[in-house]
Amino acid sequence: MRVVRVYTGEDNESHFEELDIPLQESRYGSISEVVPTEGVIFRETPVGGELDFHNAPRRQFVITLTGAVEIECGAGSKRRMGPGDILLADDTTGRGHITREIEGPRRSIFLPLPDDFDPAPWRVDR
Numbered sequence: 508m509r510v511v512r513v514y515t516g517e518d519n520e521s522h523f524e525e526l527d528i529p530l531q532e533s534r535y536g537s538i539s540e541v542v543p544t545e546g547v548i549f550r551e552t553p554v555g556g557e558l559d560f561h562n563a564p565r566r567q568f569v570i571t572l573t574g575a576v577e578i579e580c581g582a583g584s585k586r587r588m589g590p591g592d593i594l595l596a597d598d599t600t601g602r603g604h605i606t607r608e609i610e611g612p613r614r615s616i617f618l619p620l621p622d623d624f625d626p627a628p629w630r631v632d633r
Contacts, residue, residue, distance in 0.1 A: 508530060508593070509525065510526040510528060511586055513596055513604055516601075520580060520582055520602055521580040521601060521602065523578075523584060524630070526629035542624075544619060544621075545619040545620065546618075546619055548567075549617075550617065554574065554608050554610060554611030554613070558605065559605055561603045561605075562601070566599060566624060567620055568595055568617070568618040569594040569617050571588050572614040575609050576588050576608055578605070579604060
């Protein structure tokens with residue numbers, strides 16, 4: 508299962524990285540190991556909304572349920588996230604990223620992660 512991670516690089520800018528959550532066959536489909544979270548946050552944002560450069564307020568998964576968002580990193584690279592897409596917001600330092608609501612209203616859920624969460628085993632280029 509694919510995840511897009513936005514993180515702060517050594518240049519203090521945000522960058523994108525592809526992650527792949529390992530799934531194992533189960534009695535009913537494929538399933539991942541448990542990923543500890545610290546709650547759930549629900550959000551609805553209007554189409555046309557924009558947040559200029561900002562950092563993620565915490566390490567968190569952001570899952571878009573409806574609508575769509577465009578995320579832009581410091582170097583200008585952009586990703587569109589729509590229904591079912593998973594973002595790991597991990598750029599809690601540096602210049603951050605821009606968020607633009609391009610279809611809406613956008614409904615999403617946020618799953619805050621513990622500080623010791625390590626996405627390294629999910630890297631596609633390992």
